Amino acid sequence: MSLKHAILVLLNRHPGTGYDLAQRFNSGLGNFWNASHQQVYQELKKLDKAKLVEFQVEAQSDKPDKKVYRITRSGQRDLKAWLAEPAQATRIKDTLLVKVFGAQDEGIPALVAELDRHIERRRKVLEKYREMEQPYFKADASARREHLMPYLTLRRGIRHQLEWLDWLTETREFLAENRLPAKPVPSPRKR
């Protein structure tokens, strides 16, 4: 698990409320690590007890009061140590693939429709990522350097969607046209 560290990473960039963190988990880092607000609030409580984060209550007249959390020194030490640890490679864990694996003849038309839905969704996500990519190239060198790490992970997201779309469309074709793959997956040659 690394919800703990995902939160530390976010607070290390800049302080924020639990609500705010939950929002950030819907974009940026959230594109490859997600958490609900319930989880975030619980985790912040734990992190506070462990003195890895601290907060200040800000009273607001128009909106509810908020607790603005920030990372502590000890939190930064913990984060640094975690970043240096080796991470284990994750496996794919995907329901759609279980369905493709298990599909029977009668289920093929329904599966093709399902693949179409996924193609649609992946296209939209890709579009969103492409829009997120633009500001990086409009920025000057120093801003690019500052946002390099998030941008590198965004590149992973873009590649990931492209790869999905590639597989989804070829698989859709094979099943819809009742054809069999004729060749192994091509290895891209080095540029």
Place this chain on the structure above:
Amino acid sequence: MSLKHAILVLLNRHPGTGYDLAQRFNSGLGNFWNASHQQVYQELKKLDKAKLVEFQVEAQSDKPDKKVYRITRSGQRDLKAWLAEPAQATRIKDTLLVKVFGAQDEGIPALVAELDRHIERRRKVLEKYREMEQPYFKADASARREHLMPYLTLRRGIRHQLEWLDWLTETREFLAENRLPAKPVPSPRKR
């Protein structure tokens, strides 16, 4: 979740023991849906109670007795209904990406070493998948038709490893040489 259905999918192909299923979760389907033996035994117990699977005890003199599970009619109905349901698209959830996102200047050399380890591992997995791909192309048309669905998912696995390697190597280069990406991720043109 779909451990329940992953097990039904496996037992629908052919019967097996809990131990056997746990093994199968380390290859084939297991390359994109994993489960430990502890989980499998618990789940089989539940599935048995729900009458979706049944088992027969086979006594063995040399090895411990075993329970061979098979899917029931009602299990097949359940599986069929599940296969027809839409699946939601999964998000990436990956510790390595959190680390890349959160890395600070002092941590870059360690991160490069980490990326190298991941490149090594992904290469090995790819090699394994490439070996798994060969029998498919050595088989005749009817055997290919029979193993089509598992092979299609294997193609996803291969593409996935290729995509990872692509990203890992480019990211490694950017960080090791302290260069910035000069262009957006290229879109592959249609073949």
Place this chain on the structure above:
DNA sequence: ATAGCCATGTAACCAGTTACATGATTGA
């Protein structure tokens, strides 16, 4: 000897999801 495979399980814990709960402000 020792490690690995076959074969089964329990118990404790941690992570994550869903449902429930409150309450003010703002815009359609």
Place this chain on the structure above:
DNA sequence: TCAATCATGTAACTGGTTACATGGCTAT
């Protein structure tokens, strides 16, 4: 009036991991 956004939380449940436990056979 209804939905959305800001802001916080609790409770119950489900899924998944780690540790513990047993025990015989086979190959190095």
